[in-house]
Amino acid sequence: MMEKNESLRAIPGGGSEQKLPTLMPLYPAALFGNYEVVKYLYEKSNDLCDDDGWKPVTRSWFLEKCVEGDMFDIALKVVVKYPELGNEARILSMMAQKPEAFQEEKSNITERIIKIGFSVIGLKAGPLEKEPKALQLLKIIWNDIAKRPKKEIDDIMRGQREQINGRMAYPSRILFVAAELGNTKFVVELIRQYPDLIWKVNDNNQSIFHIAVKHRHEGIYNLLYEIGSMKDLVTPIKDNDGNNMLHLAAKSTQKKRLEDVSGAALKMQRELLWFKEVESIMPPTYRLKKNKDGLTPRELFTEEHQHLMIKGEEWMKSTASQCMVVATLIATIVFAAAFTVPGGYNQNNGIPMFNRKLTFVVFVVADAISLFLSSASILTFLSILTSRYAERDFVRSLPMKLMLGLSTLFLSITTMMITFGVSFFVLYHNEMKWIPISIGVFAIMPVVLYVVLQYHLLIDVIRATYGAKYLFKPMNQVLFYENPRI
Incomplete structure (x- = not known):
């Protein structure tokens, strides 16, 4: 429609000269948060000029709807063109309620490589993150408000009395x-x-x-x-x-x-x-x-x-009990596998038939490691079940035990599946190699499934145990640096 008749963007609708100003098509587009339409119409709007029927009040309404709809790039263009619109305390109030709008935009991989290259040769390539449009808009608005008398600033920051x-x-x-x-x-x-x-x-x-x-x-x-x-x-x-x-x-x-x-x-x-x-x-x-x-x-x-403390004890015991059952099953399986080696034993001297094969050595070592790790996991989860559950135990002792238990359980599952997969390489080492290869591929699936299902819990435990010291007292200052990193 715009390609056939560009004047459509300047046809007003709604309102009346006696009551409310008429509104341009841009306003309802911003009102309903249709970013693509707003962006297209704004590019065709001649910067909301008076000749197209725009007035200070309608520009102000449009700016509010842009901020309300998180269209900060367009709002920034409007404020740059009409600085007086940034004086609105309502704009500042709306931006205060949008913490997600101030998250830094991550640069792409090419920009990151360039940044690293410049740092290697000792040159400065600029900040790695792009300053959000919302922050740029805030700086323009707040710089103007901060120049006003103290009483006026305090009134704006105080808001409406209710x-x-x-x-x-x-x-x-x-x-x-x-x-x-x-x-x-x-x-x-x-x-x-x-x-x-x-x-x-x-x-x-x-x-x-x-x-x-x-x-x-x-x-x-x-x-x-x-x-x-x-x-x-x-x-x-x-x-x-x-x-x-x-x-x-x-x-x-x-x-x-x-x-x-x-x-x-x-x-x-x-x-x-x-x-x-x-x-x-x-x-x-x-x-x-x-x-x-x-x-x-x-x-x-x-x-x-x-x-919360009671629920924490119940959650920890429930998690430990379920994991200990799995660890016990693994220990039972790998213990039995140690005495039922692939290929059996030599009837004359009792030595395993394939003891000189590298794959057999891998089988034995992986089986032993799996047994040790599963046993360690059982003992760790047992210590969780018998803990006192005092307040101080939740700070470090219990999370560390849970992290150790989950880690050893994961490694025991991994080594158990290695044991299982390698056993077929021992048996089919000369012919039909597609059989052990296929089984080995499928043996990876339980390990991957464990990672997918337990990844977030394990990462949260590690972060809670070792990342807590970085939660407070940050190394980078932000109040007095030009480019804050938060």
Whole structure:
């Protein structure tokens, strides 16, 4: 249609001169989130010029719908062309609610190779990740807002005043909405231009760091390590319920923040890691402070996580029991295979018939390794079943045992299948080699199936055991560097 009549893009529809301005076709396309149509029409729209019937209010509406629909590349073009539209506090508020929009765009493999090549010869090839369009848009908008008087900036950041439970409050504070959703890059960009935001508190007298602890957003929490000794002025702050930061770490978090962690035991471990981390930065006297309910942080943690601890014990025992059954079966099979070798024994001296064959040696070694590993797996899972299941056991002891048990079980399955496959190479070493080759290929399937089914659990256990030390205290600073890496 546009190819036959390009003027269609400028035909208004809806609205009226007396009530609402008429709308161009671009607006409903953006309203319904049709990115391809919006992109095509915008390229044909002459930058939303007045000659095509666009007005400041309709441009503003279009910009809002672009941001709302995650069409940040188009929104960026609009703001660059019409900088006055970026003054809208509503745009900033919408972007605060979109943490996923600020994820870095990964460069392709060619760009990565070029980057590595330049680094080898000592030249700088630029950042490996591309700066998201949303972040570019935020910088333009926030740079303009940050130039305004302090009172005006505070009013924008505070948001609309509403009545909640009989009292007036500001539930839509832009900074705290972003902190609650874990929009780290958004928060970092705001603080860079306006450092005073670090000290802001919400209606419950909580700073962004209290919110980060409450909702388990380590990206925002780690900013504490970049403000130096000033963090000692933030950590003791109490909210309206008498809770300090350690009390908030002791409270059970929302379920959605633990969905990425496998099993109740690892969820309990993550909660303990958070509590210990916050405890390490709190002044000693505040670790024993009581809230309005008369509970210390440790007492509150035990009370809030009692159910999760029970579920963690049940999950760990259930996993260990099932895996131990498999390990026992493997041990039984490979133990029997050690005395029923392929080809049998020489009737005169009792020596295996194929003892000089390399494939036979591989058979014996793989069988022995499988037996040792399955036995180790049985003992590891047995130790899990007989553990005390104290709180501290969930931090390192139980995850390490589970990781060891799963790893040895996987290796025992692998070596068992090697034993099985090699036994046919021993028997058919001279002719019909397609038989052992075919069986060997099929023998790989159980190993692959185990990896596919248990991969995520094993990786989560390894990450929980050895990756926990990288969860907090990041090496890279982000508040004062030109290109933050979060």
